[in-house]
Amino acid sequence: MSGFSFEVFAKDGAARRGRLRTDHGSVETPVFMPVGTQATVKGLTVDQLASTGARMILANTYHLYLRPTHQRIQSLGGLHRFMAYDGSMLTDSGGFQVFSLSDLNRLSEEGVRFRSHLDGSEHFLSPESSMEIQAALGADVVMAFDHCVALPAEEKMVEEAVSRTTRWAKRCVGAFGPRRRHEAGHEQVLFGIMQGGVLKSQRERSARELTPLDLAGYAIGGLSVGESKEDLHRMSAFSAALLPQEKPRYLMGVGFPEDILAAVEGGVDMFDCVLPTRMARNGTLMTHEGRLALRNARFASDERPVEESCSCLACTKHTRAYLRHLIIAGEILGPVLCTLHNLSFYQTLMAEIRQAIQNRAFEEYQASFLARYQAENGRVP
Amino acid sequence: MSGFSFEVFAKDGAARRGRLRTDHGSVETPVFMPVGTQATVKGLTVDQLASTGARMILANTYHLYLRPTHQRIQSLGGLHRFMAYDGSMLTDSGGFQVFSLSDLNRLSEEGVRFRSHLDGSEHFLSPESSMEIQAALGADVVMAFDHCVALPAEEKMVEEAVSRTTRWAKRCVGAFGPRRRHEAGHEQVLFGIMQGGVLKSQRERSARELTPLDLAGYAIGGLSVGESKEDLHRMSAFSAALLPQEKPRYLMGVGFPEDILAAVEGGVDMFDCVLPTRMARNGTLMTHEGRLALRNARFASDERPVEESCSCLACTKHTRAYLRHLIIAGEILGPVLCTLHNLSFYQTLMAEIRQAIQNRAFEEYQASFLARYQAENGRVP
Numbered sequence: 001m002s003g004f005s006f007e008v009f010a011k012d013g014a015a016r017r018g019r020l021r022t023d024h025g026s027v028e029t030p031v032f033m034p035v036g037t038q039a040t041v042k043g044l045t046v047d048q049l050a051s052t053g054a055r056m057i058l059a060n061t062y063h064l065y066l067r068p069t070h071q072r073i074q075s076l077g078g079l080h081r082f083m084a085y086d087g088s089m090l091t092d093s094g095g096f097q098v099f100s101l102s103d104l105n106r107l108s109e110e111g112v113r114f115r116s117h118l119d120g121s122e123h124f125l126s127p128e129s130s131m132e133i134q135a136a137l138g139a140d141v142v143m144a145f146d147h148c149v150a151l152p153a154e155e156k157m158v159e160e161a162v163s164r165t166t167r168w169a170k171r172c173v174g175a176f177g178p179r180r181r182h183e184a185g186h187e188q189v190l191f192g193i194m195q196g197g198v199l200k201s202q203r204e205r206s207a208r209e210l211t212p213l214d215l216a217g218y219a220i221g222g223l224s225v226g227e228s229k230e231d232l233h234r235m236s237a238f239s240a241a242l243l244p245q246e247k248p249r250y251l252m253g254v255g256f257p258e259d260i261l262a263a264v265e266g267g268v269d270m271f272d273c274v275l276p277t278r279m280a281r282n283g284t285l286m287t288h289e290g291r292l293a294l295r296n297a298r299f300a301s302d303e304r305p306v307e308e309s310c311s312c313l314a315c316t317k318h319t320r321a322y323l324r325h326l327i328i329a330g331e332i333l334g335p336v337l338c339t340l341h342n343l344s345f346y347q348t349l350m351a352e353i354r355q356a357i358q359n360r361a362f363e364e365y366q367a368s369f370l371a372r373y374q375a376e377n378g379r380v381p
Numbered sequence: 382m383s384g385f386s387f388e389v390f391a392k393d394g395a396a397r398r399g400r401l402r403t404d405h406g407s408v409e410t411p412v413f414m415p416v417g418t419q420a421t422v423k424g425l426t427v428d429q430l431a432s433t434g435a436r437m438i439l440a441n442t443y444h445l446y447l448r449p450t451h452q453r454i455q456s457l458g459g460l461h462r463f464m465a466y467d468g469s470m471l472t473d474s475g476g477f478q479v480f481s482l483s484d485l486n487r488l489s490e491e492g493v494r495f496r497s498h499l500d501g502s503e504h505f506l507s508p509e510s511s512m513e514i515q516a517a518l519g520a521d522v523v524m525a526f527d528h529c530v531a532l533p534a535e536e537k538m539v540e541e542a543v544s545r546t547t548r549w550a551k552r553c554v555g556a557f558g559p560r561r562r563h564e565a566g567h568e569q570v571l572f573g574i575m576q577g578g579v580l581k582s583q584r585e586r587s588a589r590e591l592t593p594l595d596l597a598g599y600a601i602g603g604l605s606v607g608e609s610k611e612d613l614h615r616m617s618a619f620s621a622a623l624l625p626q627e628k629p630r631y632l633m634g635v636g637f638p639e640d641i642l643a644a645v646e647g648g649v650d651m652f653d654c655v656l657p658t659r660m661a662r663n664g665t666l667m668t669h670e671g672r673l674a675l676r677n678a679r680f681a682s683d684e685r686p687v688e689e690s691c692s693c694l695a696c697t698k699h700t701r702a703y704l705r706h707l708i709i710a711g712e713i714l715g716p717v718l719c720t721l722h723n724l725s726f727y728q729t730l731m732a733e734i735r736q737a738i739q740n741r742a743f744e745e746y747q748a749s750f751l752a753r754y755q756a757e758n759g760r761v762p
Contacts, residue, residue: 076684332423
């Protein structure tokens with residue numbers, strides 16, 4: 001097992017075409033990682049997941065820590081083996097969920113005390129315990145425990161979050177090291193997370209303080225947390241440019257196709273988001289022509305596939321009318337087939353983006369994609 | 382398209398090994414038909430369904446009539462095309478659901494007036510309308526509209542139900558014919574349904590009155606509706622013997638493995654039941670060693686497959702510990718994988734039954750299956 005590596009082998013402006021390698025295979029970048037919160041990408045078997053083209057997924061430390069617990073997953077050989085997934089995997093630090101999901105949380109320099117959203121039991125998460133949990137889970141990439149603030153936020157709060165994130169990042173390195181070997185034999189590497197809200201000076205300081213840690217990759221945190229779309233696009237590009245050229249840049253929790261395109265343009269390599277899977281469960285399908293809300297009565301007798309050009313099972317085998325029936329009737333197969341399609345759509349989008357960068361035609365691709373996607377009903381509310 | 386046929390090519394006592402042919406392929410009997418209530422076997426893609434070995438399924442007229450409606454399914458080319466299923470299919474008459482699911486129902490000689498369980502709207506189902514709906518849905522086998530009474534019931538009520546079922550069966554033949562060709566080109570045949578509760582004389586009369594209609598097959602209705610297990614086993618065997626030798630015999634809504642074995646012993650060829658799929662969604666798995674309730678804490682670290690000998694995806698790829706986690710966490714993949722297993726188990730059971738009959742060793746098989754199945758936790762409450 002040769003461990004983690006990353007190379008950029010083509011550029012178009014700031015946009016980068018690269019390849020990330022872990023002991024679980026190689027991943028073409030820019031990459032979109034589907035979210036497998038509770039050790040499963042909701043609704044899909046690992047074979048169905050692979051059929052979408054996904055080669056790297058994200059799992060949530062907070063959820064797995066609470067249930068079935070990291071100790072249990074460790075005793076069962078780690079998360080890859082537990083969920084029978086042999087691709088690459090990244091775990092988040094748990095911090096974001098602690099703030100957004102837990103019933104009560106109290107922040108201190110030591111860490112965060114919180115109550116489980118499942119049963120109200122009290123827990124404590126710190127840089128050290130997040131590292132311990134992620135080491136046990138065994139993802140190929142683990143994330144530093146950071147302090148993310150919701151936007152809008154006062155400047156002083158953003159400033160404090162940047163400082164604390166730096167101190168916590170150092171504690172993460174102390175607890176985990178920049179890289180370590182999991183019991184199952186593969187290497188795990190630590191990524192740092194930059195904070196700074198929508199303040200350029202704070203983004204610059206965060207990058208300046210984290211870069212010397214020489215971690216395997218860096219994430220742009222603290223975006224997609226309440227700011228405007230313009231701020232998201234502006235700050236993701238601004239932040240990406242501050243991060244080391246030779247390392248992967250990961251924009252956490254983003255997003256809509258237009259957000260991904262804007263961030264790729266700015267030099268981001270990695271993405272994750274619950275959007276395609278969550279929208280699928282609600283019967284909303286992504287296509288190159290914009291979004292289809294299957295519950296709309298106009299699809300009741302529509303015998304066309306969701307998207308003619310798509311090779312997923314939902315599109316090759318089924319009609320919009322049938323998928324609509326499944327969603328309306330509350331049948332499990334509805335979310336399953338819609339998830340298959342939406343994840344296939346995202347993987348196709350990323351493949352098109354990669355090809356466009358390689359052809360030095362990213363700007364044209366972005367413009368033509370958006371023209372088609374936003375023409376009818378693709379405009380994001 | 383050569384239409385429906387049935388042959389019995391091996392017998393062991395009263396147990397029969399046969400083959401049923403429809404324009405959608407051949408089906409080995411005794412056969413178990415998974416239930417696809419709303420034009421989907423809950424949770425499975427049609428490919429996953431085929432992987433269990435199932436070659437014939439049942440769909441529910443009542444549900445499809447209410448949503449998306451038979452007119453819509455007809456306009457979309459019939460149920461096979463609507464759900465992209467190319468195997469054989471049977472639809473029930475809708476009568477059973479009208480009595481068990483609808484909010485209010487009023488029986489008359491003409492038919493049954495009822496309110497939809499979905500929206501309270503008023504509807505009327507009769508032999509003629511059931512035939513019209515089933516003709517539109519286009520299953521290979523359609524069922525006569527019968528009058529099924531819950532047990533225990535007064536003798537007079539059972540007697541009336543038998544008489545009405547005969548009169549309604551004649552109206553079904555009048556409306557549908559013994560067979561007809563669906564617009565999609567394939568043949569649809571009508572099966573009659575015998576009633577009579579647990580009264581031998583009424584079962585005899587029902588068989589005597591229905592046999593002259595010379596339908597393509599006959600079902601044993603009015604069982605598995607509240608009677609004891611002993612009565613179910615006794616009456617299914619008694620009833621089967623009254624039905625024409627050369628035609629398939631179908632025991633509706635049954636059941637547990639021990640019930641299927643008892644009925645096969647009595648000469649039944651076809652079965653359907655929601656048990657394997659419904660239990661799967663609740664995390665209860667069927668195995669040759671009895672049932673596993675996955676929610677039980679003893680499976681939390683159990684790295685064994687559900688069943689060593691099973692070739693389904695759940696057993697070849699996943700551990701009991703992982704499946705338990707999915708069920709406890711409420712993840713969609715839990716019901717999906719458990720359904721895959723339970724339906725695979727039922728198909729394996731039927732294949733073993735068929736082999737045993739062919740080997741003239743059915744009695745030994747039944748005894749050894751039950752000894753193993755009921756040894757630990759297989760006893761049905």
